[in-house]
Amino acid sequence: MNALNIENLQKSFDQVPAVKGINFAIKQGEIFGLLGPNGAGKSTTINMIAGVVRLGGGNITAFGYDVERDYRRTRKMIGVVHQEVVIDNFFTIDQSLKLHAGYYGVKDDPAWRHLLIDRLGLKPHLHKVMLKLSGGLKRRFMIAKALIHRPQLLILDEPTAGVDVELRHGLWDFVREINKQGITILLTTHYLEEAEEMCDRIAIMNHGDVIAMEETHELVRRLSTRQLRFRLAEPLVEIPTVLEHLQPNLKEDGRLLQLNLSATDNVGAILSLLCEQKLDICDMESDQGNLEEVFIQLTGINGGLENV
């Protein structure tokens, strides 16, 4: 059974479509990244899963239960870290966590509460009212709050927005740790390097559609360009025409030849081609593509692909 199944999910606001019939599934135990530029429909999708936004069409099931019909069951199984910092200024961290366990119908478990407090570095601030917490502490509290009822699916909607590097790394370490304990993670972030490192699979949304979805390494391998750079013993005056399909580029007065490879280009074949051209190669470097490159290409700010 999947942790989450989304079928033909739709939502419009004032007749402007925000989510246009998307489909995807998240397996149990997976870390799934939902990426996309601002306004792509990620938060709307997440809010429909969590129950903040009503479904415009289609359906969502969490662990086999419909999120609208069986909302009590599904909401108990889902924890959400919202994009905006949502806190109740009247209460201390400790009071808020106890109340939140109750909202989810779960009795306060002091051992679990203290474990979250310790792991998220909240202990010295336990009895401070929310109003007095720094931005970073509020973010950490949001994660503790989302986990206090021990959900099976944790949704992180840009949990590290505006958070310093040290805290970001700490939070991601913690997310990995709880994922190893069996919690499925759905996350959105604008830190693509981190998403690439964290996520087993990634879906990229743009203009309300899912435009790409597959395992992270496969997505990057398939859609990014690798770069090969050859340092030549003798400067090259003219680029051989047989290399034209590799978008060659000559630098450093012809002593550096740069080639761009797609996922289907074979490095061995290219090396043979260069040998046939009798190029005297002293050194070779390669750069792998990354998720950021794929993201920019797909979301098409400068006219990238519309569908993959």
Next chain:
Amino acid sequence: MFDNNPKFHPWLPFFALLRKEILRFWRVAMQTLLAPIVTASLYLFVFGATLGDRLSIVDGYSYAQFVIPGLIMMGIINNSFANTSSSLFMSRYLGGIVDLLVTPVTPPQFIMAYTLAAMLRGLLVGTVVWVISTMFTSLPWESPLLGILMAMLASFMFAQFGLIAAIYAQSFDTISMYTNFLILPLTFLGGVFYPISILPEPWAKLSCLNPLFYLIDGFRHALIGFSDTSYLVAFGYSGIIAVVLFVWAAWLIGKGYRLRS
């Protein structure tokens, strides 16, 4: 480390929300309890200690005895309304409502928790005002049961009205508009300070359209035995309005109107 199947207690969300709502006003008791009590005490001082024994607009009762039931009712009404309207509107305005929307709290539990906390605050203020009033005069308490029922009905009714106002309000200004331009005039014109029978027509008849008149009149009947209308009419009319407001609030919350997009 991680037991991801803790037992679900279906009524715990209600009790947690009720606890939160009570703690919310308790934590700022200076503003939510003490301030209205001080205001009501000033009224009591003016109408009880200074004018109370010198005025008599109803035979057989001092003015202090006449006015105290209305002042208690004012405290109940204002504070029940303030509790639900400010709490829910602030949640909407600051985004905290999202914290509840993602939980298994059901719409009936939501309404009950907000309503009971508001009733508690309204009745606490009313009780303290009554206790303070005993320093100025004594009330015969003609029908204690009716008095308690009218007080509960008033707090229930205005808790519902507060929920409705908070859902429709676009800003804090709208909430204070309800308080200053609707509840306050209706309270003052509803017979807190005078019996409507002394008004000339058409004002006396128009006052009978004011739902607050029935709450105040029924409560006064229970406390001192004087009323402008039958206590059964007062209770029945107030009860109908309370039910209408409850159905309206329940419909809005059940639908998630202006709560879920």
